Amino acid sequence: MSEYIYPVAIIGGGSAGTMAALRTVLNNDETLFFPGTAQDKKRSRALWVAKVENVPGHLGYKKGIEQPNRESLQWLSEGEFKEKFHWKKNTGVTKVTKNADGLFELTDSKDQKWLARYIIIATGVMDVQPIIDGDIEAVFPYANAQTIDYCLRCDGHHVLGKRTAVIGHGNGAAWVAVMLYERYKTPKMSVLTHDKKSEISGDVLELCKKYGIEIIEGEILSVLGKDNGKTLEGFQLAGGTIHECDWAFTSLGMLVYNELAKSLGCELDERGFVIGDAKGMTSVDGVYVAGDLRANTKKQIYTAWDTAVDAGDAINAKLRALSRVTS
């Protein structure tokens, strides 16, 4: 292991990790940046996001997170702060421990070891996909074309004038249906419970009834549509029924990539998100959390940015305080 102590290491290269790197490097703090392996990236939300319509300035990008992130990282790696930016491309972190001196020992996916004084974990989450006919691939063309969406705040407006179905069996899915109906007065709204029985409770069920939102139990056997996912026509259900719709949302929960935080002993909430204080410091001194992984935040690009800036600035304040007493 190199004995050099990097002031800060950032784990994750999505919206949060990239903003964290911009902040710490522009604060003039030497930064190790691990954006993840190809496999890590494939599991990240950043890779799945196509057009971003709810963040100013993003309309021109086909890949609304990946492209602007790459531009900023490239600029950072070539500009006047480049000596402070150690961009470990296609590299993830497989292990982190805190040693007796309070420093973090990181092992990367190339089996190299590093020492850092502070770390920011921004490894994100992933939306649970419906398993149709044995795997999750049936929805991919539609997810890529965004005729099947995941994020209400990002893409809810897509359902204006559309016959819409929400895939999910719990109150969360029913609330997505209710909210979309109330906002956009969709001509038809249904909840498809797919491979589970409905767990929607009384009061939410009443609201669905009031709005004519049908709760349909029955396994989805296939997704119907054309134009490589650009046109969704509906779902074939068990028993031969075809449920026609123009748009769909999935609401099946999230997988939280909290393994590294958990291994360090960071406190998690009941859903597995990592709890941070006002600046994002976790229950483990020196470990910060940013982005979707952080508990009690909106799962959005601008929230990822804000939590990343909070963490970067808090670390800078601590590094400056340390230099005041050691210099």
Ligand SMILES: Cc1cc2nc3c(=O)[nH]c(=O)nc-3n(C[C@H](O)[C@H](O)[C@H](O)COP(=O)(O)OP(=O)(O)OC[C@H]3O[C@@H](n4cnc5c(N)ncnc54)[C@H](O)[C@@H]3O)c2cc1C
């Ligand atoms: C389909 C879809 C559309 C969306 N559209 C919008 C939108 O229009 N507007 C909006 O504001 N939000 C949108 N979102 C939400 C947005 O994508 C997230 O809020 C945002 O990506 C969160 O950023 P993040 O950095 O926390 O996580 P992610 O973007 O998921 O990034 C996680 C990063 O961690 C890395 N990683 C994982 N494990 C490791 C490891 N062990 N070592 C190193 N790196 C690791 C990955 O490679 C990745 O770089 C959308 C989400 C989805 C799924």
